[in-house]
Amino acid sequence: MSLVEAINTTMQFGGLKAVNELNMHIEEGEIVALIGPNGAGKTTFFNMLTGIYKPTSGELTFAGGSVAGKKAHQICRLGIARTFQNIRLFSNMTTLENVMVGRHTRSKAGPWQAVLRSPGFKREEKATVDAAYQRLQFVGLASSANELAKNLPYGAQRRLEIARALATDPKLLLLDEPAAGMNPQESAELTKLVGRIRKSGVTVLLIEHDMKVVMDIADRIYVLDFGELIAEGKPEEIQKNPKVIEAYLGVGAEAMLAQA
């Protein structure tokens, strides 16, 4: 059984098919990349997987169960976590607090215990802080634990979002353009981080435009254009695929490249 299965998954907004009959699967332990020009439907697919959109038709399953129609926080509890294309941190909370919020589904103390300060509550708070701190160490942000999230440099903010997502103990991590705005050194660090994430037992699906990053870490690649799947396969195959080249560089580009 695949970890994620999309069967003829479609997302339609009025007359526009943002995602058109997408068929894809992700196996446990893989790092899969979803690439394609802007507006191809990649983030829309992420939103379907995380419960922000409900697929108009088709099936979309995670660990054997359908995610269509489930609420975002329920899906998070099931084991899918994500980062956002435009970073969505809790700006006025500290770095550590941001990650502590990520522990929300894996903790249960309610208002009663909070007011009574029961021993169970205190234990859970300590565990939450420890777990959050651990994730910060994992992404290399431990020294900024008490900084306000909005005061972090851009690259650190991206890593914080990843740490927060990891705090939810996901089985599947969706990264939406994690390398956006990064210089080559930062991208190399990110590549290593994703490798460490895979080693820790988390499956990764990432949207990315930085081809170096994609080619370095992806096991398999799906290519979307105008909501449709135009190619899939290993990185080497995708690099040479004429349809992919055309999608990115325009019709006739393949011929032009062949001449050069």
Add this chain to the structure above:
Amino acid sequence: MAEAIMNTITKPRQGAWTGKRIALIVGLLLAVVIVPIAFQGFQELSFFVRVLAIAAIYVILALGLNIVTGYAGLLNFGYAAFYAMGAYASVVVGNLVIDMIAKIGNVGLREFLTGSTWIAMLPVAAVVAALAGLALGAPVLRLRGDYLAIVTLGFGEIVRLLAVNDFLGLTRGAMGVSTTQVNPVGLTWLQDNARLTFGGFDFMFSVNLYWYFAAVAIIIFTIFVIRRLDDSRLGRSWVAMREDEIAAESVGVNVMTAKLWAFALGAMFGGLAGVIFANSQGFVSPESFIFMESAMIVSMVVLGGMGSIPGVIVGALLLAGIPEVISGVAQSPLLSGLISAETASSISSYRYLAFGLLMVVMMAVRPQGMIPSKRRAQELQPDDMRIVEDEDQSSWTVEHGARHDL
């Protein structure tokens, strides 16, 4: 290492018991206790005790609304509804209980029990108000901003009109309901024993003073609960929800549940305030729960500083205290030379104009309130943050075409 981090974060908020802090708290406690006693002792100033009692009740209301608006970030323009429910519940159920107790033979026991009824009504009112909070919260969860404001306003009016129309035969319409006259527990003892006379100072424990201290006890309880909630899983989910609801939901926060908790807990404190109000006044009628009341309470929270406990307290003391002081001063024999009765009443009628102007000026000049909570002050930082946010918003809209309901 994590221990060290945790101590740095939690220490300042849970109160490191520094000398400075202790001095501040002791000073406050003294002021809260000594000042009204001083007022009570001077015949011309004794009306101030009633003013303080009223202001203290509004402090409870403002702190309760602060949970809904300041922490969870949800507008509520009908908060007086919970105040009303607590008050009516306290009177109706309280009268029933007192009637039952009246059948007891033993005079001492009977008086103790009837005197303690108001205390028993506190949890009753809390539950009634909390349930009302849930009843209001559940259908309005998906609403934002203006729509939430309108619906909550409507809810406040619904409750008031139900009371006016003699709901279930219990509220007696515009006539109102009176509490069965009893001496609250401990008052007679205090009146007999707590006396102090020297020179011009003649102190006797009064009914107003009793209810003032009762309100203060509730205030202390309210602050205690709020601070513990703030530093908890629920408190963090409220802040996260306020910062970015979509991100919070994606990270596992059940936003609907968090909002419901905010509504219910906020409402609960309104109910408690209602008990003190009903018992100190001896009488409850719909007039006390008009929309202006709700608007005033919102003003107290906003002007004082949303999300900030000291700010909200100051806001309540000023906005509730000043009008009462003005009308009281006109009646007081000591100061009647300063302000004539006519001047005082015309000042009262311009009160709403003054509030309106004050709100406009504060929003323009200091939107974070008089004593802002540090978080809120940061959230309201203009310009550069807003630019980032606008870009965020427009990219999101472009990426996803038309806006979609989540």
